[in-house]
Amino acid sequence: QVQLQESGPGPVKPSETLSLTCTVSGGSISSNYWSWIRQPPGKGLEWIGYIFYSGSTDYNPSLKSRVTMLVDTSKNQFSLRLSSVTAADTAVYYCARVNDSGNYIDCWGQGTLVAVSS
């Protein structure tokens, strides 16, 4: 049973870069696409983008200029970097697995709240 766990350094100041890592356990990262999705407090879900284990990516155009996703197959991890953050980026960030037969999300991490505040 694949499990995903987000980790990160905690609160971020405005204009700085948000960095999160997702560790995949119970399965190999070297298959499937892997995704990041976020949810501002009390609001709905926003797809940030996904990355294949080979490193190819697809980002939401609304965030594309600020987003970088990377994968580290040796550690079974993938990561998210979001630059120039503002309070609008405060959200619970989920890492997730994209099903290999269709691009729906079939496994989610528990999520981590990232607050952007000075």
Next chain:
Amino acid sequence: DIGMTQSPDSLAVSLGERATINCKSSQSVLYSSNNKNYLAWYQQRPGQAPKLLVYWASTRESGVPDRFSGSGSGTDFTLTISSLQAEDVAVYYCQQYYSTPFTFGPGTKVDIK
């Protein structure tokens, strides 16, 4: 981007009664080459991550109770809970995965009446 809407925003249903949630996409998510609708439903209980319920618009994920069913095609979809249980209190989201950026509906909150 494909826009997703859901109705109602919220509903309250008595235990054991039927709950129906509607989802509409701004363009068809039916892929003609394989006749599949690229539409999923997720359940998000309070304080938890979303959980996949249904994919390909009507295929129930393994382990999901059969009181949950998805239907529809093209641009109009429905999630039905045939007999509401207390553990079904949650927000339900539809999502299209036909084209990127993948987009979610705004959610429908289901409560017990």
